Amino acid sequence: MTINKLTFCLAVLLATNQSFTRAQTAPASNYDQHKAFDPLFYTQNGNEFRSAGGAPGPKYWQNRSDYAINVTLDTAQHRLSGSVQITYTNNSPDTLSFVWLQLDQNVYREDSRGEAASQYSGGRFVNRSFTQGDEISSVSIVQNGKTQAASYRVNDTRMKIQLPAALKGNGGTVQFRINYAFTIPQYGTDRMGRLQTRNGWIYEIAQWYPRMCVYDDVLGWNTLPYLGAGEFYLDYGNIEYSVTAPADMVVAGSGELMNAAQVLTPEQSSRLAKARTSDQTVTIKDSTAVISPTDKRKGNLTWRFSCKNTRDVAWAASRAFIWDAARINLPGGKKALAQSxxxxEVASTKAWGRSTEYVKGCIELYSNKWFSFSYPVATNVAGIVGGMEYPGIVFCSAKATGAGLWGVTDHEFGHNWFPMIVGSNERKYAWMDEGFNTFINGINTKAFNNGEYYRPADISKTGPGMFGANAEALTTIPDVIQNSQLGNVAYFKPGLGLKLLREQVLGPERFDEAFRTYVHRWAFKHPTPWDFFRTMDNVSGEDLSWFWRGWFLNTWKLDQSVKEVKYKENDPAKGALVTIENLEQLVMPVEVAIQTADGKADTVKLPVEIWQRGGTWTFLYPSTTTLSQVTIDPQGALPDVNRANNSWKVKN
Structure with missing residues (x-):
């Protein structure tokens, strides 16, 4: 190094130190551009399973689980009993010597891990009564043409089955046959249960058969226990199932009813056929038929359903059900059936009398915007469950009315896209289903019936609460999220994050293209958060790591301010020098509204890259006269934690 170069470097270093010293005397700032724009975000390269661009790789694989289930509903004892045959296909490159299954009913046992980990003060996911959980009477394995009793062990909500012969990868199959029963809890932690009405019990049945745990290329076996808050992660496959119930009950379930002629009256069949071609709601079974039934069949009837390429099925049954339906119009001329x-007690048009209209409306909107609805029927069930989603069927509170019923219906059916179609791991990443769904709910509500129930949120007031002292990162496991933070972390903040990304960062056109690409790439597959981040980056053409890091991986706050206004050479006619600041660690693009003394108004938009140089930025505004007011984020579009510093005004 020459003397001149050394002298120059020392001078630069000295100037840097002097600048740092001056900055220390300025108003306190928590901002560090090196953290916000740290280039080391994606710490792993793409591979043959998951590409660097966010798409499934050329050797992406996932295992498959097909089910044949036959159960009987005992309404006297409130019990379900039957059998399930699981055909499991190992598409992984690995040889498996054992498998894991989920026994979710065991969460309702008094000695369950979920019960032990629940707060004594109660809550949505706390048991209010107890059952014996899944009562397994036999487990057998069919492998290599031989049937034999299985060696298995149950640990809380998981069951491990040791295979008599290792299951080969790349397409090896094995069958499991399990006989089981369980008592239906009245309150099934707001995911299932039964409601007493004046005309009989309503049964909402879910997590009702042993299901395979997912074996994937990320973690191998995913065996997090079911504790209540964390939802589900499941394989895809075809599910055929039958429900035998008293003849006076209506059974509604995921998928298509395969034996309508055997279980419906001729009049019901005729009305159902009419509903399939009607955009207006058609009543299949009315209140008169409930109170004074003309169908005198006795004993039991068996309802048979089929649901293809699905991760789960659920169903409901009651003699109290009014039943109505209408046609759903899908892209490409396809049709489906909306029904409720x-x-x-809740049949008025202020309540469930409009349910089928809501089902039809929300599914048509989602289908045209993102991806076509993938099930033949969409069923809304009124019952004890406040709001819970399953493929092609949702459970919503019988007490819901008006805007509340629209909101819960739209939300629960939004889950048919996240996570029913895009099969993320809900047990670990609540924001990938609840948050994404909250985001698309907002777009739907604005569009439905010319915004009948749309009320724009005041984002400007959400900052202090969202970024409070107890805030948790969105990537927190659902069972770790504190009760007071669940709504914020799983629903609101990720939903708002996508809204800001769409409206403030990328714009609707670029965002929608990238988001739609994500849905289509990962439909009926298992994406990770990184697959989502990479897809959005690559399709939009932006490095959004600053946004993912700040909004999703950390609890950084946003505080933009207007520091001061000066004039070039002290002459307003030569332009105004406007200095703005970023005082907290989260960064966003900037919009500044400017008013001049002669009454003119203007807006300046600045990209997020201005904050790469530090927390203070000065720009030249081509004024010809003095400014009277400068306001950052004039529309209140950002959740700024301190709006008191968002404006500068001329002092009178």
Missing amino acids: VYPA
């Missing part, structure tokens, strides 16, 4: 089942 509910008790007579």
